[in-house]
Amino acid sequence: MEDIRGKVAIVGVGHSDQGTFPGKSAERLSIEAITAALADAGITREQIDGLITCKSIQGGNADVSVGPLFGMSPKYAQTLDYGTCNFSLHLAVQAILTGLAETIVLVYGANARSSKVNFAAPTPSLEGASGFVHIAGQAGMALQRHKALYGTTDEEFGWFAVSEREWAQRNPLAIFRDPLTIEGYLAKPYLVEPLRREDVTMISDGGVALIVTSAERAKDYPNKPVYILGMAEGTEIIGDRFADFPSRPNIGGTAARIWQNTGFTPSDIDILYIQNPTAVWNLQMVEYYGFAPVGEGGRWVAEGHTRPGGDMPLNTNGGQLSESYMWGWLHMVEAVRQLRGTVEPDRQVPDPELALYCSTMAFFKSAASIIGTSQ
Amino acid sequence: MTYAPTSNATPQNLPDVADPATAAFWEAAREHRLLAQRCDACGDLRYPATEICPRCWSDSQSWVPIAPTGELYSYVVYHRALDPSMKDEIPYVVGRVLTDDGVVFTVRLDVEPDEARVGMRLVASWNDVTDAVTLLRFAAP
Numbered sequence: 217m218e219d220i221r222g223k224v225a226i227v228g229v230g231h232s233d234q235g236t237f238p239g240k241s242a243e244r245l246s247i248e249a250i251t252a253a254l255a256d257a258g259i260t261r262e263q264i265d266g267l268i269t270c271k272s273i274q275g276g277n278a279d280v281s282v283g284p285l286f287g288m289s290p291k292y293a294q295t296l297d298y299g300t301c302n303f304s305l306h307l308a309v310q311a312i313l314t315g316l317a318e319t320i321v322l323v324y325g326a327n328a329r330s331s332k333v334n335f336a337a338p339t340p341s342l343e344g345a346s347g348f349v350h351i352a353g354q355a356g357m358a359l360q361r362h363k364a365l366y367g368t369t370d371e372e373f374g375w376f377a378v379s380e381r382e383w384a385q386r387n388p389l390a391i392f393r394d395p396l397t398i399e400g401y402l403a404k405p406y407l408v409e410p411l412r413r414e415d416v417t418m419i420s421d422g423g424v425a426l427i428v429t430s431a432e433r434a435k436d437y438p439n440k441p442v443y444i445l446g447m448a449e450g451t452e453i454i455g456d457r458f459a460d461f462p463s464r465p466n467i468g469g470t471a472a473r474i475w476q477n478t479g480f481t482p483s484d485i486d487i488l489y490i491q492n493p494t495a496v497w498n499l500q501m502v503e504y505y506g507f508a509p510v511g512e513g514g515r516w517v518a519e520g521h522t523r524p525g526g527d528m529p530l531n532t533n534g535g536q537l538s539e540s541y542m543w544g545w546l547h548m549v550e551a552v553r554q555l556r557g558t559v560e561p562d563r564q565v566p567d568p569e570l571a572l573y574c575s576t577m578a579f580f581k582s583a584a585s586i587i588g589t590s591q
Numbered sequence: 592m593t594y595a596p597t598s599n600a601t602p603q604n605l606p607d608v609a610d611p612a613t614a615a616f617w618e619a620a621r622e623h624r625l626l627a628q629r630c631d632a633c634g635d636l637r638y639p640a641t642e643i644c645p646r647c648w649s650d651s652q653s654w655v656p657i658a659p660t661g662e663l664y665s666y667v668v669y670h671r672a673l674d675p676s677m678k679d680e681i682p683y684v685v686g687r688v689l690t691d692d693g694v695v696f697t698v699r700l701d702v703e704p705d706e707a708r709v710g711m712r713l714v715a716s717w718n719d720v721t722d723a724v725t726l727l728r729f730a731a732p
């Protein structure tokens with residue numbers, strides 16, 4: 217792979233409020249996020265020549281529907297279905313390095329909460345008629361299998377949700393900030409056993425944007441640039457044709473490639489971000505990326521590594537379990553702010569230099585980016 | 592917790608059993624026989640059906656009987672009706688079943704939640720929902 221290390225940087229981040237905003241479209245929320253990201257970068261929209269949008273779950277927020285509100289036609293525009301910030305960022309890096317655009321804004325907007333989207337509508341199929349609905353179903357399959365193979369317990373697994381809540385309590389933007397102890401977690405009822413409500417993201421409305429440009433230009437921006445040091449992707453687009461599909465083995469390939477592409481190892485990473493519609497994503501990715509041995513992710517998280525003060529801070533924003541729904545986009549915003557050293561003091565990790573952000577497009581694709589403070 | 596295998600439950604989201612691409616599967620299901628789609632060219636065995644073979648791209652395929660037995664790869668128990676149409680059925684168990692011929696089905700289990708075990712042996716059971724629709728399930732042998 218072409219060495220992309222340090223050639224592109226994130227120079228602006230921004231977001232709308234997070235919550236329920238009836239009457240605001242995904243596109244409008246995207247513009248609110250872009251407005252905040254432009255202000256953070258200290259530029260105006262006239263300096264943007266690329267726009268990469270990420271579709272909302274209902275299909276809105278394409279580049280051609282954000283464009284009329286953006287009010288400009290940049291020379292480069294593109295849309296990804298489920299960018300999770302990672303796929304979108306990788307596309308931006310490619311566009312900048314090939315000269316398609318110089319300064320790109322990436323944006324996600326969603327109003328699935330106020331639109332009351334049904335995430336559990338059965339498909340007219342054998343599975344749907346069997347009541348196999350919602351992402352918690354297939355995620356629960358993966359966890360139940362993990363418990364059977366490796367002896368992972370609810371008390372161990374619950375620490376993903378509990379430690380994210382501990383971080384969220386230090387994040388004013390987070391929607392879920394009530395205290396959650398492991399005892400409190402275990403006392404909650406199952407939603408789709410072995411998953412509890414606390415293991416599954418709650419839908420919220422909002423928008424998130426990033427501004428990305430070449431490392432050369434980045435030096436003229438007011439914020440400390442955060443450089444993209446490596447990226448990798450993988451897929452399982454062949455679909456559900458083999459028994460082990462719920463465990464998402466494609467992530468293992470992406471993990472191998474990000475370490476190989478960059479020469480970094482898990483012990484080099486100061487802060488870790490995992491996009492997580494369910495806590496099963498945390499479990500799978502801490503193992504695939506090598507922070508815990510395969511089968512040991514539950515015992516590892518129960519040792520406290522990911523909590524405030526731990527040696528591998530994970531989802532310091534509160535993640536999708538406690539902060540908000542934003543498909544991982546706010547994970548990247550948080551990573552950038554942590555690397556700049558500008559989050560609230562009780563949440564700031566001391567002098568982080570390298571962050572890993574891992575995400576997936578459901579069971580079909582995976583992506584990883586390593587970002588850092590020096591080229 | 593009492594859990595009655597819901598053999599008389601009526602799911603409200605029934606598949607289209609008249610779809611020519613899958614009608615043979617549902618016709619056999621009405622007779623409590625399990626079929627899968629097999630590629631005539633390379634033997635690829637699969638469910639659900641695909642328009643062409645993903646392995647060799649042949650568009651010639653047949654529905655063939657497969658062993659109605661297998662093992663439980665994993666399972667979940669729905670304690671909440673995430674879709675309102677399921678409200679009369681909770682709690683219910685859905686299993687990911689790896690049949691002995693290698694075809695995977697994700698369907699309802701006629702197994703008590705506390706008796707389900709990853710790796711347990713299973714045999715097809717059948718739920719006659721309507722005159723036209725019989726749904727595949729699995730139960731302990």
Ligand SMILES: [Zn+2]
Pocket residue numbers: 630631632633634635644645646647648649
């Ligand atoms: Zn074939």
